[in-house]
Amino acid sequence: MVLYDSSALSAGSGGGSGNSSSSSSKHPQTDIDGLLAGAGYKVRSSELTQVAQRLERLDTAMVNSPADFTQLASDTVHYNPSDLASWVDSLLSEFTHTSALPADGPGFLIDPGVNQTVPNSSWNDQSAPQIRRNVCFEQNQNHQVTVVTAMEEDSGIRLVHLMMTCAESVQRGDLGMATSFIEDMQGLLMRVNTVCGIGKVAGHFIEALSRRIFQVVGHISGSSAYENEILYHHFYEACPYLKFAHFTANQAILEAFDGHDCVHVVDFNLMHGLQWPALIQALALRPGGPPFLRLTGIGPPSPDGRDCLREIGLRLAELARSVNVRFAFRGVAAARLEDVKPWMLEVSANEAVAVNSIMQLHRLLGSDSTRNSPIETVLGWIRELNPKIMTVVEQEANHNQPAFLDRFTEALYYYSTMFDSLEACPLQPAKALAEIYIQREICNVVSCEGPALVERHEPLAKWRTRLAGAGFRPLHLGSNAFKQASMLLTLFSAEGYCVEENEGCLTLGWHSRPLIAASAWQAAPDGASEVGLINGGGNINNNDAL
Amino acid sequence: MVVPLNTYVLISNFKLVYNLLRRPDGTFNRHLAEYLDRKVPANANPVDGVFSFDIIIDCSTGLLSRIYRPASADEPQPNITELMKPVTSDVVPIIIFFHGGSFAHSSANSAIYDILCRRLVGFCKAVVVSVNYRRAPENRYPCAYDDGWAALKWVNSRSWLQSKDKKVHIYLAGDSSGGNIAHHVAMRAAESGIEVLGNILLNPMFGGQERTESEKQFDGKYFVTVQDRDWYWRAFLPEGEDRDHPACNPFGPKGKSLDGIKFPKSLVVVAGLDLTQDWQLMYVEGLKKAGQEVKLLYQEQATVGFYFLPNNNHFHTVMDEITQFVSSNHE
DSSP states (O other): OOOOOGGGGOBSSSOTTSOOOSSOSOOSSTTBBHHHHHTTOOOBGGGHHHHHHHHHHHHHHHHHOHHHHHHHHHHOOOOOTTSHHHHHHHHHHHHHHHSSOOOSOSSOOOOTTTOBOOTTOOTTOOSSOSSSSOEEEEEOTTSOEEEEEOSSOOHHHHHHHHHHHHHHHHHHTOHHHHHHHHHHHHHHHTTBOOSSHHHHHHHHHHHHHHHHHTTOOOTTTTOOHHHHHHHHHHHHHHSSHHHHHHHHHHHHHHHHTTTOSEEEEEESOOTTOTTHHHHHHHHHTOTTOOOEEEEEEEEOOOSTTOOHHHHHHHHHHHHHHHTTOOEEEEEEEOSSGGGOOGGGGOOOTTOEEEEEEESOGGGGGOOOTTSOOHHHHHHHHHHHHOOSEEEEEEEOSOOOOSSHHHHHHHHHHHHHHHHHHHHHSOOOHHHHHHHHHHHHHHHHHHHOOGGGOOOOOOOHHHHHHHHHHTTEEEEOOOHHHHHHHHHHHHHHTOBTEEEEEETTEEEEEETTEEEEEEEEEEEOOTTTOOSSOGGGOSOSSOGGGO | OEEOHHHHHHHHHHHHHHHHHBOTTSOBOHHHHHHHSOBOOOOSSOBTTEEEEEEEEETTTTEEEEEEEEOOTTOSSOOGGGTTOOOOSSOOEEEEEEOOSTTTSOOTTBHHHHHHHHHHHHHHTOEEEEEOOOOTTTSOTTHHHHHHHHHHHHHHTOGGGOOTTSSOEEEEEEETHHHHHHHHHHHHHHHHTOOOOEEEEESOOOOOSSOOHHHHHHTTTSSOOHHHHHHHHHHHSOTTOOTTSTTTOTTSTTOOOOTTOOOOEEEEEEETTOTTHHHHHHHHHHHHHTTOOEEEEEETTOOTTTTSSSOSHHHHHHHHHHHHHHHTTOO
16 A cells, blocks of 8 residues: 655645646745645645544435536535535535435434435455445555555544554544544544444544543443342343353353362352352262352442442342252452452362353453552462352453554454354344443443553463462363353354353354454462462462462 | 645545535536636736737637746836747747546636646646636537647747747647547648647546446545546536437547547556546557557546646656657757
């Protein structure tokens, strides 16, 4: 791709060769594009992009409703065609009034007449171009804007380019430029289908970028636990990721508990306890009878005097009683996982312990140089507990990179894929709220930094290293788990999801891109792990954690 | 592939305007067209070494042309009586230029063509005669060709345009429909024995009944649609004729053979993103097969109208080639 550099767009008199037009070669307004002036049009260089966008908009409108356009031709009064920006604007506003074209405005307006639908466009879908002639605005090194017209690019990919460029400006600290990109993108969004496809994802990312740029601190970071739980529940319903996580973890826990009469599950994030009815029932049906099951559910403190954890516990106890499983529940309220101390869990010596972390460990990866990193602390006491099994489910993404642009790029790819997969799911009320759940993740990844940034997803490969270094060894999730997970997918019957086995771990993804990874671990025997001793000391047992 | 932003704005604007002007019933909003067209007057005062003036070539048809001449260093302000002073160099190429506009749009005094002609004078050290031929749909085939032919005869008979050898060194040039006109005027010249030294065809407008690959591939992608091309041919060709009419398709089934004809050498510039390129390439092939001298300049990443603004490599490449083309006969 060849980009032309800024000197090609020089304002001032004439062009490079000095053969300027017959009009005066001096332009008092230095911002006027000299070459266009020679052709009889006065346009400010700074307005070129806008004029181009509006021309394109009119063109699209014309394609979509040619009858209205012919009307426009005969009815409009054309003032000063040399003032191209104004002329185009006047046409646009005429057209807006005479047809279904929505006027410029904030928000995502969807006009089926104007927007070309991009059905089910995944990131890599380069098939039929959706809009016939497309424009992408790019910046080269000299911060000059050039226009790229490419045959196969559609509006979605243009949006992507713009987003990347905006993120790059943000990384550079050029918030002024980033802001103008936000405006461009919001304009583009008007002409893109934001109901599905890249337009929808773009909307969320642009929102997140805006928040970052304008330092909006709002309901997203300060959302209530209650809201979170509702959204989580809908995310659970709408698509298979959490179901897969629960299913796979439960299968592994079940196998680990084989032969034990006293078992204790520690759930790092109870939510509505959606994972546990299935386990309770599976234990009830165990040959030889169910064990005594204790469940310790960790969750945020409840507001206004309620004890939400206990309420969930009571419901689970009801269920357990109905299937004759001896059951005890304990809730541990903690604002952050790192605030949990092992003594709070009251693990007894004769229990087989299962530690269950569904998308929680990554939240511990924010480090504060003044103290032990929370992840090491927590992994340390988990290992101390010597659980029969630790089930870990994490987003399969690399969102914990220090450079913002890298994180942004990765997130864009990841969440695009996730949104695509969501689209394949049957239309249900749950989808809308599931989307908001995902949107909040996006917002955190993109607009937050430091302690506020909790969605620090890391890929399986990194977790393997980390966990091995913390004294854990992997337990292979058996072929049983794989079969059951695949069956779950068939039941769910959405084409495109795929379960893969990855060195004893299972991943669920969309069309060969894994999005979530489930793994199981056990404390490695002392002396067996030499890699990455905690805090560099020779003592694996980290007494500091207690 | 990149189109500079200002070029994009320029050509998109034309596209938009042209869409406003063409009516589905084949008529043309000439009044609005003339209003929207950015025009510039001739200027007998040299600007960047070029001055221009308008003259009537044929009173019966009202055929105007704008003549561009290089100002001589020692006479910065030509006298009104000296506009048609004889050319002073030993050899001066006289380029008869036919502006584009798909036979319906633009004029010799359109700003974009005024600057283009001035640039040609500068590069080629030539006199450029830009012909304000009659346009479609009000004036169909063969009016544009008749006007071109009239201009050629007029130029050929001007003593003040003669080079030292007492001959007028004529080149025909044009873009889009102008390129098409140049070809047909050259044909007439060849049949009548007037010598044309070379044809310069910039994105010449040719077509045919068949739909070619490039038409399908690029339809609507780079400012031009097959639909608008069809409209312009319907507006120019005689009523009831299809696109295999020899005006549109000179090497098509109804075309005339050029074998053995003393046709000028041709320089044909084809933009790689132009949907009519297959027709242009077939034109080049047709010339070659007829044993005529032709050079093809294929600019892969160029769109239509790349030559309007000097902000891209294609522009400079093509200008250099044109300069060489009109000087290669002279050592």
